[in-house]
Amino acid sequence: MRLSKSHIIAYTISLVIIVLLAIKLWQHYSPKHLEKVRAKISVAKQQPLDIVFGNESAGLSVYMYASYNCSYCRKFFTEVLPELESFIEQNQIKIIMRLTSKSRDDRLKRALKAAVCVNHYGNFEHLHKLLLHDPKVVYTLDFQNMIDEFSTKDPFVGECIDGEIAAQHLEKNLKEFNQLELKGTPSFVINDIVYQGYREPELFKKIIKRHLSK
Amino acid sequence: MKKKIYLLPLSLLAIFLAFNWSCETEDENDELCEAFDGLPEYCEIPTICCPTDGGDCYYVNPDGENYYCDSDLATDTDPDGCAQAENAYIDDHCDTTAVTKSIRAEMHKDLSQFTRKLMQKAREQSVCYTN
Numbered sequence: 001m002r003l004s005k006s007h008i009i010a011y012t013i014s015l016v017i018i019v020l021l022a023i024k025l026w027q028h029y030s031p032k033h034l035e036k037v038r039a040k041i042s043v044a045k046q047q048p049l050d051i052v053f054g055n056e057s058a059g060l061s062v063y064m065y066a067s068y069n070c071s072y073c074r075k076f077f078t079e080v081l082p083e084l085e086s087f088i089e090q091n092q093i094k095i096i097m098r099l100t101s102k103s104r105d106d107r108l109k110r111a112l113k114a115a116v117c118v119n120h121y122g123n124f125e126h127l128h129k130l131l132l133h134d135p136k137v138v139y140t141l142d143f144q145n146m147i148d149e150f151s152t153k154d155p156f157v158g159e160c161i162d163g164e165i166a167a168q169h170l171e172k173n174l175k176e177f178n179q180l181e182l183k184g185t186p187s188f189v190i191n192d193i194v195y196q197g198y199r200e201p202e203l204f205k206k207i208i209k210r211h212l213s214k
Numbered sequence: 215m216k217k218k219i220y221l222l223p224l225s226l227l228a229i230f231l232a233f234n235w236s237c238e239t240e241d242e243n244d245e246l247c248e249a250f251d252g253l254p255e256y257c258e259i260p261t262i263c264c265p266t267d268g269g270d271c272y273y274v275n276p277d278g279e280n281y282y283c284d285s286d287l288a289t290d291t292d293p294d295g296c297a298q299a300e301n302a303y304i305d306d307h308c309d310t311t312a313v314t315k316s317i318r319a320e321m322h323k324d325l326s327q328f329t330r331k332l333m334q335k336a337r338e339q340s341v342c343y344t345n
Contacts, residue, residue, distance in 0.1 A: 006219050013223035021230045122341035130332040136293070137329055146337045154341040 037194040041179045046096055049116045049169040051124065053081065054094030060211055062093055063189040065100045065177050068135040069108075070185045072198035077132055083201035084208065092212055098173040100185055110161065111138035112170055114147045117160035122150070271296060273303045 003011075043063050046052065066073040087093045099112050115131065118124050130137060137143050151158030160166050180187070180194065188195040190211050199207070271294045273281040281303050283296035 010219040010223050014226050017223060017226040017230050021226070021233065024230070024233060118340045123339055126332065126336040126339050130329070130336045133332055134329045137333065142330075142333060146333060149337060150341045157341050 039189050039192045039194050040181050042192055043176060043180070043189050044172070047169065049120050049166065051097040051099070051116065051119045052094050053097065054088040055091050056094070058088070058091050058094035060093045060190065060208070062095045062208070064095055064097045065173070065182055065185055065187045066097055067099065067101050067185045068131040073186045074132050075198060076186050080201045080204050083205060087208055093208060098176070099170060100173050100177045101170070102174065107139050107144060110147060111143065113161045113166035114150060116166050116169055117157050118150060121154060121157045121160065270294070273299050275306070
């Protein structure tokens, strides 16, 4: 049976549309968590100045490259992290936050140094809450005065903030971020698999479960 | 018969367009909303949202249109230009019949002092703090 020209055109168009439809369906239903991107480098294991949510001894490390100025990073802490509490309490995972900023603003740089130093030597909880609530607060004189107070109250914190250690830590974070060829924050690396961008709590839990089941 | 053969691609195209149109996901709102506490009882607790794309912050109005701040009116003490929006919110959602000028001023303070409260806690409890 020979097909007429009309048939050939109709079938060709149909085929193209079917392919487009299939692509669209795949895009729509394929869960983001199945997108696997292997990290360009192996991330450095937990560092002394890393900000860790969870127990040091937890089995699975979730490396998070984040900035308080990024709304989806804050959203992770307000919406996703609470949903991961059960994993953290059971010592299954820990979130290692690596503060990442390309800003040259001295006030922001100092605030980030204060964050890692307070986390290391003091109680980071309230500073973390403050930065989540209003990241712009770092540009105020009050905030800078508060950092001065930290330095005065605790010489270790002062030395950490004004010395090289915190600055080097932040530079290392940024270098790693660049080497991983990450495009923005938040980005996560779990078992050398990169997950760029924010994911809803349920999807993030699925990712965690999948890594824990390995 | 020749015309009928085009029904197949046409119907497929219709399905494709319908799927494409109906499954389009809305952009997520990139903003952070925060409910403030510590307000007097006669004032409903407001929620303020600040879009991170540089748009004006606004107080959420549960009963209708939100109260938008105006960054053009920003001052050192009101960095987001929210004074007018705060006033409008207080007028509509606080029992202002019995509110004196000083209480009204207090409300403004409460609205903008949430950050200060957090900073005070951070100041007191971040280093060398013992329970």
